[in-house]
Amino acid sequence: MKTILVSIAGLSPQIITETLYYYLIERKPPIWINEVKVLTTYPGKQKIMETLLDKNNGKFYSFCKDYNINPKDIKFDESSVLVLGGDAPIEDIISDKDSAETGNEVVKFTKEISMIPDSNCIYSIAGGRKTMTAYLSLAAQLYGKDDDVLSHTLVSPDFESNRDFYYIPPENKEMEVKDTFGNIIKTLNTKDAKIYSSEIVFLKLRKFLNTKDDLFYDDLVGIAQKRIDFCGDKIVAFDIKNTSVLLGNKKVKLRPIEICIYYLFYYFKIKCKNDFCGDCTDCYLSVNDLSSDDNIKIILNVYEKIYSKNSGHFERLSESFKNQNKGNEFFMQNVSNINKKLKKHLNAFEYPVYRISKTGNYGKRYGIFVDKRNVKRETLYG
Numbered sequence: 496m497k498t499i500l501v502s503i504a505g506l507s508p509q510i511i512t513e514t515l516y517y518y519l520i521e522r523k524p525p526i527w528i529n530e531v532k533v534l535t536t537y538p539g540k541q542k543i544m545e546t547l548l549d550k551n552n553g554k555f556y557s558f559c560k561d562y563n564i565n566p567k568d569i570k571f572d573e574s575s576v577l578v579l580g581g582d583a584p585i586e587d588i589i590s591d592k593d594s595a596e597t598g599n600e601v602v603k604f605t606k607e608i609s610m611i612p613d614s615n616c617i618y619s620i621a622g623g624r625k626t627m628t629a630y631l632s633l634a635a636q637l638y639g640k641d642d643d644v645l646s647h648t649l650v651s652p653d654f655e656s657n658r659d660f661y662y663i664p665p666e667n668k669e670m671e672v673k674d675t676f677g678n679i680i681k682t683l684n685t686k687d688a689k690i691y692s693s694e695i696v697f698l699k700l701r702k703f704l705n706t707k708d709d710l711f712y713d714d715l716v717g718i719a720q721k722r723i724d725f726c727g728d729k730i731v732a733f734d735i736k737n738t739s740v741l742l743g744n745k746k747v748k749l750r751p752i753e754i755c756i757y758y759l760f761y762y763f764k765i766k767c768k769n770d771f772c773g774d775c776t777d778c779y780l781s782v783n784d785l786s787s788d789d790n791i792k793i794i795l796n797v798y799e800k801i802y803s804k805n806s807g808h809f810e811r812l813s814e815s816f817k818n819q820n821k822g823n824e825f826f827m828q829n830v831s832n833i834n835k836k837l838k839k840h841l842n843a844f845e846y847p848v849y850r851i852s853k854t855g856n857y858g859k860r861y862g863i864f865v866d867k868r869n870v871k872r873e874t875l876y877g
């Protein structure tokens with residue numbers, strides 16, 4: 496497992512060495528960083544190349560040398576620094592258009608890094624234009640993984656504003672502070688410098704998004720929001736004995752055989768392997784699945800909860816399944832009757848969520864859109 500420092504830089508690339516210093520040296524216990532990835536503007540990249548990555552005077556190399564770190568152990572070179580706008584670099588973020596473009600690029604940058612296998616990320620939200628770091632936090636929220644960290648590195652004010660300060664060296668060093676005319680106004684000693692970090696907890700929405708899609712930031716937020724809204728109040732609770740089901744806040748009574756068939760779809764839904772099952776169809780059933788021996792057993796089990804095993808009702812249903820009198824047509828007829836009843840009881844927003852819908856033109860499969868997390872499992876067998 497490798498750790499990637501994901502950083503945004505403006506014209507003060509110090510924040511990168513300061514953050515490296517914090518995680519590798521200051522933090523107890525330290526966190527090793529295997530790779531640095533930076534998104535910056537075109538002038539920002541030039542600045543990084545001159546001040547941090549210059550082979551002779553680059554501060555990244557002097558930091559490694561000061562602390563006996565082999566610079567090859569941390570992948571940080573020109574290829575690690577991406578420029579906003581790519582081939583049409585953005586110099587600075589001034590207009591709304593720049594800002595929207597920045598948002599999309601930061602999201603794309605974050606997503607790509609989050610897809611690197613066996614890695615976790617430290618998203619550093621110090622440094623860079625506020626628009627960029629704001630988007631980095633939001634992008635981390637969309638794509639961050641369970642162990643990722645959102646980190647804000649802080650440097651004591653005197654040093655933060657000092658252009659010559661990059662990290663706290665092992666040997667104390669004096670530094671001059673000059674005014675705009677170049678006159679020395681005071682002298683600082685690096686022993687007084689402090690670099691620390693606050694790690695910020697953040698929501699992780701990755702599971703709500705399909706990482707295969709390449710979407711714009713606005714759309715991603717829209718999708719995540721819809722899915723969150725969706726999870727809250729679309730509860731499904733069965734009351735088998737009374738052959739009814741609670742859908743959201745509406746109770747719908749079905750015929751005994753209908754409730755058993757409707758139940759069957761939820762039985763497969765809650766077994767679905769997808770985290771978010773709201774719009775998945777993996778747990779849908781074909782007509783042949785519906786009438787398989789195993790599924791007929793499930794239907795009969797539920798039916799038995801309504802009518803006892805010794806009842807005439809139970810015997811008749813069980814017999815007709817045995818004699819294969821109840822084929823595909825029987826199931827399709829019931830699906831259609833269930834949907835008719837649901838439509839009568841539910842409004843235009845509720846009906847599409849709870850009805851038995853079909854998917855695919857060829858070899859149609861049937862299932863219910865509602866997410867499996869909305870199903871009250873404890874009511875499934877009662």
Ligand SMILES: [Zn+2]
Nearest residue numbers: 767772775778
């Ligand atoms: Zn599913």
